Amino acid sequence: xxxxxxxxxxxxxxxxxxxxxxxxxxxxxxxxxxxxxxxxxxxxxxxxxxxxxxxxxxxxxxxxxxxxxxxxxxxxxxxxxxxxxxxxxxxxxxxxxxxxxxxxxxxxxxxxxxxxxxxxxxxxxxxxxxxxxxxxxxxxxxxxxxxxxxxxxxxxxxxxxxxxxxxxxxxxxxxxxxxxxxxxxxxxxxxxxxxxxxxxxxxxxxxxxxxxxxxxxxxxxxxxxxxxxxxxxxxxxxxxxxxxxxxxxxxxxxxxxxxxxxxxxxxxxxxxxxxxxxxxxxxxxxxxxxxxxxxxxxxxxxxxxxxxxxxxxxxxxxxxxxxxxxxxxxxxxxxxxxxxxxxxxxxxxxxxxxxxxxx
Numbered sequence: 001x002x003x004x005x006x007x008x009x010x011x012x013x014x015x016x017x018x019x020x021x022x023x024x025x026x027x028x029x030x031x032x033x034x035x036x037x038x039x040x041x042x043x044x045x046x047x048x049x050x051x052x053x054x055x056x057x058x059x060x061x062x063x064x065x066x067x068x069x070x071x072x073x074x075x076x077x078x079x080x081x082x083x084x085x086x087x088x089x090x091x092x093x094x095x096x097x098x099x100x101x102x103x104x105x106x107x108x109x110x111x112x113x114x115x116x117x118x119x120x121x122x123x124x125x126x127x128x129x130x131x132x133x134x135x136x137x138x139x140x141x142x143x144x145x146x147x148x149x150x151x152x153x154x155x156x157x158x159x160x161x162x163x164x165x166x167x168x169x170x171x172x173x174x175x176x177x178x179x180x181x182x183x184x185x186x187x188x189x190x191x192x193x194x195x196x197x198x199x200x201x202x203x204x205x206x207x208x209x210x211x212x213x214x215x216x217x218x219x220x221x222x223x224x225x226x227x228x229x230x231x232x233x234x235x236x237x238x239x240x241x242x243x244x245x246x247x248x249x250x251x252x253x254x255x256x257x258x259x260x261x262x263x264x265x266x267x268x269x270x271x272x273x274x275x276x277x278x279x280x281x282x283x284x285x286x287x288x289x290x291x292x293x294x295x296x297x298x299x300x301x302x303x304x305x306x307x308x309x310x311x312x313x314x315x316x317x318x319x320x321x322x323x324x325x326x327x328x329x330x331x332x333x334x335x336x337x338x339x340x341x342x343x344x345x346x347x348x349x350x351x352x353x354x355x356x357x358x359x
Contacts, residue, residue: 003060006137012059016052024048082220086227093231097253100238101246108189109246115187116194119179123171124164124204139216150274153213155329157282160209162330164202165286166319171198173297173312177305196250202290203261206283210264219271226267230260282329289315289322 004013028044036043057063098117102110139156142149171178175195179187214223237256241249265279293315302308323331 001056003062004056008137009059016055016059019055020048020052023051079218079220082224083215086220086224089227089231093234097238097241100241104242105246112187112190113193113246115179115183115190116197119190119194120197120201123167123198124201139212143217146273150278153209153274154278154282155333157206157209157279158285158328158330159333160205160330161202161283161286162323162328162334164205165290166316168198168201169290169293169315169319170312171201172294173302173308173315177308193246193250196247196254199254200257202286203257203283207257207261207264210261210268213268213272213274217272222267222271226264230263233260285326285328286319286323289319293318 001013004010024044024047027047028040031040031043034040098110098114101113105113139149139153142152172195175198176188176191179191179194183190211223211227214220214226234256237249237252240252261283265276265283268274268279269276293311297311297315302311320331
């Protein structure tokens with residue numbers, strides 16, 4: 001996978017992920033209807049993994065062999081060890097709040113919280129977060145060209161921010177309907193948690209992109225140290241959860257995430273020289289329409305599904321108009337590439353080109 005990413009061969013990776021997930025999911029559903037219960041989840045995971053491995057090995061000529069090189073290990077360890085420990089700590093702290101919720105509240109509340117978190121992660125994973133993985137090798141290839149690096153980096157940040165704020169508004173407005181549609185009314189207590197937690201979908205991919213900026217510049221040690229500081233700052237939230245309850249915890253969690261984004265921007269400027277001003281403009285340019293529309297939505301306490309759909313459509317239109325007037329680089333980039341894709345799909349054949357030119 002790393003070799004294909006480095007070669008920017010995301011087509012092979014996308015086809016592999018799509019096919020393995022699709023076939024594994026179908027096999028898992030068949031197993032569930034056959035009465036295999038929770039083992040259908042195991043079967044689904046194993047089939048997806050085996051098929052994904054077969055497709056992956058078919059897409060590259062690389063094969064493992066029984067060679068060992070200590071100098072190569074030493075050369076890689078200086079960078080990769082900090083990446084490993086950063087991700088291990090991140091994973092631990094991501095599960096720590098789930099552990100505390102399970103200890104402080106009822107099992108039902110843990111289920112509602114976990115459902116809201118998983119739905120939020122689904123939104124970020126399959127939307128703007130995918131862009132961070134795509135552009136990491138691109139930034140790595142430009143690490144010695146500061147001007148081009150800065151240009152590409154801020155363009156990616158603008159695209160991620162544009163997608164994230166837009167999706168956040170729509171998902172927050174339609175949160176109740178989405179949860180009822182896919183999981184049923186019994187999950188109603190998850191709605192409020194999800195509508196708060198989804199506000200973090202704006203800056204989770206942005207923080208991931210900032211981390212990629214550190215990695216692409218070879219500054220994994222600096223990113224690890226900043227990560228430790230950020231994780232320490234999150235610990236007081238557990239006291240908020242214990243003494244003030246779930247709602248206060250989720251609101252505090254969202255607010256702190258935006259504070260941590262600001263801290264990340266400060267340290268990125270310190271270690272890479274990327275502009276404060278450009279960062280704040282790109283990162284927070286979509287917050288104004290999001291805040292106004294969501295504030296009005298909750299103030300008027302919209303009750304019906306039809307009106308929530310109308311509000312979601314109204315937000316989308318307002319957001320697009322605002323970004324267009326504001327000259328959002330992310331919107332312009334997406335429109336430009338959409339036009340290129342459209343021209344490729346609807347490109348006329350040679351014969352039709354000739355006839356149109358003769359006409």
